[in-house]
Amino acid sequence: MRQIRVLLFTIFSLGLVADLAAELVWTPDNGWKIEGGALSGLAGQDIQRATEIMNRGRAAEERGRNGSALRIYKKVGKKFPNSLFSPEALYRQGLLRLKRREYYKGFEAFQSVMSLYPNYERFNEILGTQFGIAEDLMNGARNHHWGWMPSFKSRERAITFFEWVTANAPYSDYAPLALMNVARSHQRLNNTPYAIDALDRLINNYSQSLLAPDAYLSLAQTHASLVEGPEYDQESTREAITYFEDFMILFPDDPGLAAAQHGLDQMRTVFAESKMILGDYQLKYRRDYQGSRVFFNEAITIFPDSAVAERARGKLDLIETRMAELGLTFDEDGKLATDEEAPPAPEKRKKLLGIF
Numbered sequence: 001m002r003q004i005r006v007l008l009f010t011i012f013s014l015g016l017v018a019d020l021a022a023e024l025v026w027t028p029d030n031g032w033k034i035e036g037g038a039l040s041g042l043a044g045q046d047i048q049r050a051t052e053i054m055n056r057g058r059a060a061e062e063r064g065r066n067g068s069a070l071r072i073y074k075k076v077g078k079k080f081p082n083s084l085f086s087p088e089a090l091y092r093q094g095l096l097r098l099k100r101r102e103y104y105k106g107f108e109a110f111q112s113v114m115s116l117y118p119n120y121e122r123f124n125e126i127l128g129t130q131f132g133i134a135e136d137l138m139n140g141a142r143n144h145h146w147g148w149m150p151s152f153k154s155r156e157r158a159i160t161f162f163e164w165v166t167a168n169a170p171y172s173d174y175a176p177l178a179l180m181n182v183a184r185s186h187q188r189l190n191n192t193p194y195a196i197d198a199l200d201r202l203i204n205n206y207s208q209s210l211l212a213p214d215a216y217l218s219l220a221q222t223h224a225s226l227v228e229g230p231e232y233d234q235e236s237t238r239e240a241i242t243y244f245e246d247f248m249i250l251f252p253d254d255p256g257l258a259a260a261q262h263g264l265d266q267m268r269t270v271f272a273e274s275k276m277i278l279g280d281y282q283l284k285y286r287r288d289y290q291g292s293r294v295f296f297n298e299a300i301t302i303f304p305d306s307a308v309a310e311r312a313r314g315k316l317d318l319i320e321t322r323m324a325e326l327g328l329t330f331d332e333d334g335k336l337a338t339d340e341e342a343p344p345a346p347e348k349r350k351k352l353l354g355i356f
């Protein structure tokens with residue numbers, strides 16, 4: 001019973017707070033005014049002072065004196081940080097910064113609202129504005145200092161802002177979009193490992209998103225871009241093959257299927273060629289028929305219907321011919337064995353001093 005009473009009291013308290021919560025409203029005729037409740041975070045005299053300052057700020061804003069309006073709104077945040085006026089003042093600062101194309105400071109003002117006042121009524125609106133700022137910077141917009149002097153383009157700052165959007169609302173529709181833009185920005189900057197990380201987070205955290213197919217395909221193509229050839233390490237090749245195959249299995253009707261098939265064929269060719277190189281080395285320099293046979297069979301398994309597989313089959317035929325000449329066979333486990341009925345292999349004459 002005690003737990004039930006505590007629960008009912010909590011529900012009643014939350015409802016009471018919701019009923020008492022005030023709302024700050026602005027009209028051209030009356031200026032700023034608190035409506036709809038008693039919880040404004042200020043006492044009577046402070047409410048009057050804060051309202052007067054806010055009205056001066058809005059008046060300067062309406063007259064186009066954006067610099068003066070910014071200074072006035074800053075006073076509100078300093079003098080009344082825990083009041084209903086503070087998030088509105090920060091919001092107005094963000095809008096004014098955007099008018100002056102001060103994207104960095106505008107984003108920071110909006111971020112202060114998101115961090116300090118998460119229950120602010122314009123949360124979704126601010127989130128969309130933050131996404132728009134990051135997108136503009138990604139597309140080459142230049143931040144301005146003091147409202148008039150443009151700076152250099154900064155896609156790095158766009159990446160940071162997109163990450164903040166994801167952190168602010170990880171369950172919103174903006175989050176997967178932001179991660180996709182993070183990946184694209186890193187790709188433009190040739191930060192391939194970071195692009196892979198962003199795409200991987202998108203796939204793992206937002207597998208049901210409409211962007212998931214694009215993320216899979218882009219992740220496969222990004223891994224493929226790291227492949228240097230069959231002579232080098234094949235870790236990126238294997239990763240690319242995995243994501244191309246996953247894409248084709250998970251999204252068989254996607255328009256990108258042909259591109260995925262083409263990428264998969266390229267990667268399987270490279271991977272099979274790497275096995276051919278290893279097999280040729282074992283056969284040519286070590287006379288290791290068992291080891292080379294393993295690599296040639298792997299090349300066939302990787303890409304059976306390819307020119308590489310045909311070459312591998314030719315190599316296997318060559319191995320069988322040489323083994324027959326030497327009286328060697330493979331047992332059922334693929335291990336090297338001697339054919340008792342075959343003629344003995346000719347002994348190699350030992351060279352004297354490695355010359356004769």
